[in-house]
Amino acid sequence: NDGRLVEDEFLGELFARLVRTDMGAGPAGRIRDDVATKFRGRKVEMEDILATIRDQVEAMLTQESAELSMADEGPTVILVVGVNGSGKTTSIAKLANRLTQEGNRVVLGAGDTFRAAAVEQLTIWSQRIGCEIVTGKPESDPASVAFATVQKAVDDNFDVAIVDTAGRLQTQTHLMQQLDKIRRVIGKPVPSAPHEVLLVLDATAGQNAISQARGFSEAAGCTGIVLSKLDGSAKGGVVIPIREQFELPVKFIGLGEGIDDMAAFDAPMFSQALFSDSLGKPE
Amino acid sequence: MFESLSDGLQSAFKSLRGKGKLTEANMRDGLKLVEQSMLEADVSYSVVQSFMQHVTEKATGRRVLMSLRPGEELVKIVYDELVEILGPVDSSLHLKSDGITVIMMCGLQGSGKTTTCGKLSQLLKEENIKPLLVAADLQRPAAIEQLRVIGRQLDVPVYAEDGASDPVKVCQAGVKQAQQEGARVVILDTAGRLAIDKELMDQLARIDKRVKPDQVYLVVDGMTGQDAVNSAGAFNEALELDGVVMTKLDGDARGGALLSVKHVTGVPIKFIGTGEHFDALEPFRPEGMTGRILQM
Ligand SMILES: Nc1nc2c(ncn2[C@@H]2O[C@H](COP(=O)(O)OP(=O)(O)OP(=O)(O)O)[C@@H](O)[C@H]2O)c(=O)[nH]1
Ligand SMILES: Nc1nc2c(ncn2[C@@H]2O[C@H](COP(=O)(O)OP(=O)(O)OP(=O)(O)O)[C@@H](O)[C@H]2O)c(=O)[nH]1
Ligand SMILES: [K+]
Ligand SMILES: [Mg+2]
Ligand SMILES: [Mg+2]
Numbered sequence: 308n309d310g311r312l313v314e315d316e317f318l319g320e321l322f323a324r325l326v327r328t329d330m331g332a333g334p335a336g337r338i339r340d341d342v343a344t345k346f347r348g349r350k351v352e353m354e355d356i357l358a359t360i361r362d363q364v365e366a367m368l369t370q371e372s373a374e375l376s377m378a379d380e381g382p383t384v385i386l387v388v389g390v391n392g393s394g395k396t397t398s399i400a401k402l403a404n405r406l407t408q409e410g411n412r413v414v415l416g417a418g419d420t421f422r423a424a425a426v427e428q429l430t431i432w433s434q435r436i437g438c439e440i441v442t443g444k445p446e447s448d449p450a451s452v453a454f455a456t457v458q459k460a461v462d463d464n465f466d467v468a469i470v471d472t473a474g475r476l477q478t479q480t481h482l483m484q485q486l487d488k489i490r491r492v493i494g495k496p497v498p499s500a501p502h503e504v505l506l507v508l509d510a511t512a513g514q515n516a517i518s519q520a521r522g523f524s525e526a527a528g529c530t531g532i533v534l535s536k537l538d539g540s541a542k543g544g545v546v547i548p549i550r551e552q553f554e555l556p557v558k559f560i561g562l563g564e565g566i567d568d569m570a571a572f573d574a575p576m577f578s579q580a581l582f583s584d585s586l587g588k589p590e
Numbered sequence: 591m592f593e594s595l596s597d598g599l600q601s602a603f604k605s606l607r608g609k610g611k612l613t614e615a616n617m618r619d620g621l622k623l624v625e626q627s628m629l630e631a632d633v634s635y636s637v638v639q640s641f642m643q644h645v646t647e648k649a650t651g652r653r654v655l656m657s658l659r660p661g662e663e664l665v666k667i668v669y670d671e672l673v674e675i676l677g678p679v680d681s682s683l684h685l686k687s688d689g690i691t692v693i694m695m696c697g698l699q700g701s702g703k704t705t706t707c708g709k710l711s712q713l714l715k716e717e718n719i720k721p722l723l724v725a726a727d728l729q730r731p732a733a734i735e736q737l738r739v740i741g742r743q744l745d746v747p748v749y750a751e752d753g754a755s756d757p758v759k760v761c762q763a764g765v766k767q768a769q770q771e772g773a774r775v776v777i778l779d780t781a782g783r784l785a786i787d788k789e790l791m792d793q794l795a796r797i798d799k800r801v802k803p804d805q806v807y808l809v810v811d812g813m814t815g816q817d818a819v820n821s822a823g824a825f826n827e828a829l830e831l832d833g834v835v836m837t838k839l840d841g842d843a844r845g846g847a848l849l850s851v852k853h854v855t856g857v858p859i860k861f862i863g864t865g866e867h868f869d870a871l872e873p874f875r876p877e878g879m880t881g882r883i884l885q886m
Contacts, residue, residue: 323635329815332629391838391866392700392811422866423704423739428732435731476841511698513632513815515843536699539784541817564699564729 310350318343321356328544328581329513334551357582364547365578370556373572376502376530382460383467384493384500386453388486388527389507390519391474394535394561396425398507399469400432401561401569402533407438411466414439416456418449418489419473429471435566439465449473449485454492461496470501477522486527505558507533510543520549535561538568542581595884598623599661612652612660620664621646624884631846631883634819637853645671665886672880676849680833680858681873683710684805685719685775690768692776694803696794696829698821699782701811702837702863704733707779708740709863709871714775715744722773724764725750726757726797727781737779744868747771757781757793761801778803785824795828805832807860810851812838818847819854826855837863839882840870846883 311317318339325335342356377383385402387395396419403413415433417440419425426442433440441459443452453470460468472489475482493500506529508516523529534543537560546557557572599620621642628638649667685691693710695703704727711721723741725748727733734750741748749764761778768776780797783790798806808822808831825831834855836848839862852859859874 323639326629326635327816329632329817332626336626390813390841392702394700422736423743424732424736427735428730431731476838478841509700509811509813511811511815511817511821512813513847514630515632515813515841516815518842519813536784539698539817540786540820541815545815 310352312350313346324582328542330544330547331514334548361578365574368550368574373556373558378499378502381497382465383502384457384497385469385503385505386501387505387507388472388523390476393507393509395507396428396471398533398535398561399471401566403438403469404436404566406467407436413467414441414456414460414465416453416468416470417442418452418471420445420447420449420452421473450489450492453489457493457500458496477519483526490527503531504529505531505533507535510534510537511539511541512545516545517548520553520555524553529555531556531558533559538562544581595627596665596886599665612649614646614650617649624668627884628846631844632815633846634816634850636819637850669880673876676852676876676879681860690774690776692765692801692803693805694778695807695809696780696825697782697809701809703809704736704779706809706835706863707777708744708868710777711744711746712868719775720773721746721775721777722768722771723748724761724776724778726761726778728754728757729781758797758800761797785821791828798829807833807835809835809837810847812836812845813843814847818850822851823854831855831857833858833860835861840864844883844885848879
């Protein structure tokens with residue numbers, strides 16, 4: 308077998324494979340054109356071309372370290388933000404569980420005082436994990452809950468405080484300003500806080516995730532991404548243009564609804580799953 | 591990039607002015623822009639392909655009116671075609687004149703099912719129709735409590751069983767409860783699930799088979815990307831959907847996934863969600879959505 312001729316049909320098929328990952332028509336078109344320039348009229352195997360693209364994506368997404376940055380002294384403060392329903396609260400539970408198992412004392416802040424039963428949801432998780440939680444009254448100011456959480460972390464010598472926030476769309480100026488306020492108040496008890504601002508992106512999201520990354524970064528100064536729901540058939544390829552446009556490393560991926568369904572982002576594994584029909588779950 | 595697809599097409603068709611006829615060759619650049627725009631709006635690749643083929647056939651040979659510029663003509667053809675595909679309009683809940691109508695909500699995790707249950711209840715209440723909500727999500731922490739809070743906020747009864755493990759039984763009991771309470775509509779709030787999760791999809795099919803909802807609605811997140819064809823296809827196969835609700839369209843998502851969903855399911859799009867509050871539910875309008883997807 309000496310491969311397939313690189314002509315329009317081949318290039319169209321390649322473009323389709325690329326677009327289906329949600330990387331976007333722009334990046335997909337550039338990769339296709341690049342392949343056309345190099346190989347048009349020659350015979351190649353589609354698998355070889357895809358393997359090369361996988362390597363390039365892997366190199367681009369490989370990062371120095373996906374570790375959480377921890378405070379040198381005093382509690383580490385992590386703020387979690389994102390659009391409605393992306394998986395913030397569940398990701399916080401997974402993260403808190405992970406940190407607790409690593410020997411940290413963790414306190415959660417129920418900063419979503421808006422959505423029905425958001426506080427109860429995080430409370431149930433805190434009970435399952437066996438960590439502390441600070442809650443405010445429904446409809447109370449989320450910034451005051453965030454402040455109380457970080458203050459408690461200082462007073463009671465917690466290692467980590469993780470603050471939940473209500474889902475919001477990046478176009479809601481008023482709600483985005485609220486994030487800035489939360490940022491500022493948690494810097495009062497701990498001047499170096501927040502040490503991480505994690506943006507939770509839903510892997511099933513398409514090109515709007517780019518707007519999310521931009522909007523939340525501007526308003527809340529995101530330091531990393533949690534890519535949730537990667538256990539589905541969606542590939543989450545939109546993190547590729549996000550990586551190109553913003554300095555935002557993917558730190559964790561979500562692989563289910565359970566407390567252990569989170570893994571550190573692994574560029575080779577992610578790239579490997581891009582063009583496969585498998586579920587993308589780690590072996 | 592161009593401000594809008596129309597501007598881009600205007601420019602792509604500069605050379606065509608006065609020629610008077612759309613051909614496959616002279617439309618190529620314009621159609622490329624349409625394709626690019628639809629992909630950027632998150633319409634699934636395969637759906638874009640079949641749409642482009644269709645539009646090309648439709649437009650080829652079409653005489654360009656002397657008063658219209660060719661770019662505008664193509665925009666009009668694309669626009670009209672999308673409006674037609676996204677239609678027909680049917681925002682009716684098809685309530686039975688006699689007896690209880692059961693509506694089941696389903697969809698991926700976090701798409702907006704529970705919130706939409708509240709919005710539909712509000713809509714019914716406005717028409718003096720009594721709904722009852724059933725907490726059939728026995729999975730997500732505090733899902734039952736979320737529905738109870740919504741019920742309290744709207745003053746709508748909620749049937750829930752703490753500690754239950756079989757959603758089929760909860761739904762059946764919920765319908766019985768509705769009979770006792772004289773509710774005319776029962777809305778089942780099911781747990782979010784992945785379309786590839788066979789066990790949970792089977793569970794949904796069991797609810798469908800045993801409770802026989804009159805209307806089954808798929809709730810789709812307006813920000814969904816390419817995977818929409820796969821997930822909507824799987825839900826439709828498991829359940830035979832009767833309608834679609836697309837949520838979170840109050841932001842800047844273009845919502846092209848709706849076209850994918852419509853393409854694979856063929857069922858009417860009922861409503862769009864435009865906010866977190868109970869009144870943020872609008873009857874679907876193909877014209878508005880087409881303008882949004884094409885960004886014009
Ligand atoms: N399959 C899967 N489901 C997930 C994952 N992460 C979260 N979910 C589910 O997605 C839904 C939404 O998750 P939440 O954690 O409540 O999302 P959120 O961002 O806090 O939502 P809001 O607070 O309402 O904005 C829930 O049903 C979760 O169980 C994941 O990695 N995989
Ligand atoms: N901005 C906006 N947010 C919405 C809309 N519809 C729902 N939401 C929000 O989206 C998030 C998820 O909504 P839910 O109703 O809990 O979603 P769900 O599908 O029931 O989630 P699971 O039960 O976990 O699968 C919540 O924060 C809602 O307030 C909408 O139309 N616009
Ligand atoms: K996947
Ligand atoms: Mg939450
Ligand atoms: Mg729900």
